[in-house]
Amino acid sequence: MSSTQMLKGIIDGCILAIIQEKEIYGYELAEKLEQYGFDSFSEGTIYPLLIRMQKEELVTSTLKKSTAGPKRKYYSLTQKGKNELQQFMVRWDKLQNSVNHVLYK
Amino acid sequence: METMKRALSKESQSFLENLRLYLISNGKDDEEINAIVEELEDHLMEAESRGKTVDDIIGRSPKQYMxxxxDEMVTNKREWFKHILMIIVGFTAFSILTDAINGHISYSTMEITGSIIICLVSIFSIRKAFQYVSTTNFLSIKKEFTLYTIIGLLPIILFIGLTYLDRLVKTPIFYFSDMGTIIIVVLSIGILIGMSLWAKTWVVFIMLALLIIPDFIIDHIDVQPGIKLVLSTLITFGGITIYLMFNHKKMQKQV
Known part of the structure; x- marks a missing residue:
């Protein structure tokens, strides 16, 4: 199984966690993910995910003037998004524990 | 921050154009399309200024990424229906006007149903062509041109076919009285003006003028019928070409 496949589902939670830290725009988000070590997937992948999260009302976006010229879309978490992140953290802790248990018993 | 304003690479530009075309031909909402294209444009600019390429951003397959x-965007079936309806209504108003100037407004059932079917077939083929062009990598300009030529010729050939079929098979004919003609002409002009205002372009009227005025002038000069036909066709298509070139230049200046 490739790591891209493993990432599905997990990356959503990580995106929520990064957005919770501060309001952020697409490129910044992609860069943060890369810094955290998620370098196996292409940056553009975040946009379909962001569109979906927006549809599910986990994140909202506002347009702000940027130094580079055109307006930039900044994302922030909704209350629903914050709840989802909490649930993700619980789920992840449990999953991580179980996997570690199996691998390093 | 100056570097950020640098123009995008050709590859990125063509990706964004293809993406737009792909989303339009898949019936996505205009506003949503603009939003995502602008967002990706911003991303690509920043990424390119840091030495990344479009392939790094969207992965190996642009088609898959598109x-x-x-898949995540809402398909706006109503938007599509609106476009189709507008094309058919606009086309109808347009042909009624050209026919009215030539002095005969009467249509057979065959002509009416045939025209609607040809409109639908043309719209469908244009949509398919857009989808094909936007998702095919490295399509040569020659191939793209050939494809558009075929798509452009298709309705013309179908209409010629319809004209012959109409002569062969007799179907009931609708005539308009003088009053009826006036009403329908006024209605057609109204529809075209409304649509032009909505689309913020007068292209329909320019086309109409180019189709009608040459015929009108040439009818009043004394030349052989064959030359008349060639001359009027030449002026019409020449005029359309000049208009399109002029428009293209104007649009490039805006960008």
């Missing part, structure tokens, strides 16, 4: 985006 599909990923498209």
């Amino acid at each position: 599909k990923q985006l498209s």
Whole structure:
């Protein structure tokens, strides 16, 4: 199984966690993910995910003037998004524990 | 921050154009399309100024990436229906006007149903062509041109076919009285003006003028019928070409 496949589902939670830290725009988000070590997937992948999260009302976006010229879309978490992140953290802790248990018993 | 304003690479530009075309032909909402294209444009600019390429951003398959985006976006079937309806209504108003100037407004059932079917077939083929062009990598300009030529010729050939079929098979004919003609002409002009205002372009009227005025002038000069036909066709298509070139230049200046 490739790591891209493993990432599905997990990356959503990580995106929520990064957005919770501060309001952020697409490129910044992609860069943060890369810094955290998620370098196996292409940056553009975040946009379909962001569109979906927006549809599910986990994140909202506002347009702000940027130094580079055109307006930039900044994302922030909704209350629903914050709840989802909490649930993700619980789920992840449990999953991580179980996997570690199996691998390093 | 100056570097950020640098123009995008050709590859990125063509990706964004293809993406737009792909999303339009998949019936996505205009505003949503603009939003995602602008966002990706911003991303690509920043990424390129840091030495990344479009392939790094969207992965190996642009087609797959476009599909990923498209799947998450809401398909606006009503938007499509609106476009189709507008094309058919606009086309009808347009042909009624050209026919009225030539002095005969009467249509057979065959002509009416045939025209609607040809409109639908043309719209469908244009949509398919857009989808094909936007998702095919490295399509040569020659191939793209050939494809558009075929798509452009298709309705013309179908209409010629319809004209012959109409002569062969007799179907009931609708005539308009003088009053009826006036009403329908006024209605057609109204529809075209309304649509032009909505689309913020007068292209329909320019086309109409180019189709009608040459015929009108040439009818009043004394030349052989064959030359008349060639001359009027030449002026019409020449005029349309000049208009399109002029428009293209104007649009490039805006960008």
